[in-house]
Amino acid sequence: MCDLFGVFCISFILTVIKIPIIIDYCDWFELYDDLEFHRKCHGLGTSRLGGVAIFSAFMLSMLLLLNIQNDEVVALLISTGVVFFIGLKDDILGGVLPVEKVQVQFLAAVVLVFIGDYKITSMYGLFGIYELSELSAAVLSIGTVVFVVNAFNFIDGVDGLAGTIGFIVNISFGILFLKLGNTTMALVSFGITGAIAGFLRYNFVSGTVFMGDGGSMLIGLISISSALRFLTLNGQNVLDADIADLSPAIALAILIVPVFDGIRVILLRLSRGKSPFAGDKNHIHHKLKFLGFSDVSIVLILACFNVWILILAFSLSFLNITELIGVLFCVCIIFNIWITYKKRKKKLIPM
Incomplete structure (x- = not known):
């Protein structure tokens, strides 16, 4: 527990120390988040290099406390570095095509799967599927x-949205790893949550710094x-036999918002014939913004929804894996339908 508290505090x-320095640096060189401004929900002239502070704080804390000779750790640190730097390149220079990002993400995923052995080996009975072949596990x-x-x-x-959801996701996994007795992954989770918490101090309300693609892809x-x-x-x-077979549903519940x-x-x-990576304003946070919710309200709504879905998943542990995942997605669909209905209704009201 001392190590977990320590890694959180270090990150x-x-x-917190690095972000003001980064903000001054961005002001000096005018490195602002003004690209694709038409689909942003914030103002002009804000640093987008907050991810630099998150990444450097996380990496330093990991190098201090983890065994870097462990393949699991090495694969994770290499893949996070690869993903972060392609995002940072886009944050600083711009012009990085979606296909280039996907190629780098694919490389990072290959490192995770084949070196670190981070992979889905079983479907736990979802749709009647249990163990996966090596090829199926790797591809999935x-x-x-x-x-x-x-x-x-x-x-x-x-x-504050990506940071808050990232905090909820990783603190949840950190607690689960602690219960499962895996100190290494618990340190990873608490290390990144500490860095995110430090970032949110400057980003949550009227952000003075954004994490950029480097930060968001790192957290992802x-x-x-x-x-x-x-x-x-x-x-x-297995610590709890009742939820052992529901592991994919629990992981989904933790990650439900993104x-x-x-x-x-x-x-x-895809239904409109567009690239899946083409930017638009159809995300849930854009819909809530259109309905008049403030940034703080949007973050609180989606954060509470994330936590509620997780509680719901544990509460419905008597269901099988297929039924539980079906329920979780049905709740999300109903939530989305309600937001869409309210949005369309507002459009019909004369201004």
């Missing part, structure tokens, strides 16, 4: 990593790495 303090795991990394990037459109990769490791660990070391929004937006874009 938090380092991030790599695809899942790439999707979740982009899903976190998608929700980074409102002050660590989050999905934790989810994949949780599936493996819970299958090997996952559901990502699936919904990608399907919507």
Whole structure:
């Protein structure tokens, strides 16, 4: 417990110290988040390099406290570095094509799966499927990593949203790893939550700094790495037999906000003949913004929804895996239908 508290504090303090320096640096060189301003929900002239503080604080805390000779740790640190730097390149220079980001994310996913052994090896009976072949496990795991990394990037459109959801996701996995007795992954989770907490001090209300693609993709990769490791660990070391077979549903519940929004937006874009990575204003946070909610309200609504879904998943542990995941998605669909209905209703009201 002391190590977990220590890694949280180290990451938090380092991030809090570094962000003002980064803001001054961005002011000097005018490195602002003014690209694609038409689909942003914030003002002009704000630093987008908050991810630099998150990444450096996280990496330093990991190097101090983790065994870097462990393949699991090495794979995670390499993949986070690869994803962060392609995001940072876009944050500083711009012009990085979506296909280039996906290629780098694919490379990071390959490192995770084949070096760190972060993979989905079983479907736990979902749709009647149990053990997966090596090829199926690798393909599914790599695809899942790439999707979740982009899903976190998608929700980074409102002050505090990606950071708050990232905090909830990783503190949840940290607690689960603590219960499963995996100190290494618990340190990873608490390390990134400390860095995120330090970042949110400057970003949550009327953000003075944004995490940028580097930060959001970094958090997404660590989050999905934790989810994949949780599936493996819970299958090997069951503390509660009632929820052992529901591990994928628990992981989904923790990641529900970026996952559901990502699936919904990608399907919507494909149905309109657009690239799944084409920017637009169809995300859930954009809909809530249109309804008149402030940034703080949007963050609180989606954060509470995330926590409520997680509580719901544990409360419905008597269901089988297929039924539980079906219920979780039905709740999300109803939530989305309600928001869409309110949005359309507002459009019909004369201004």
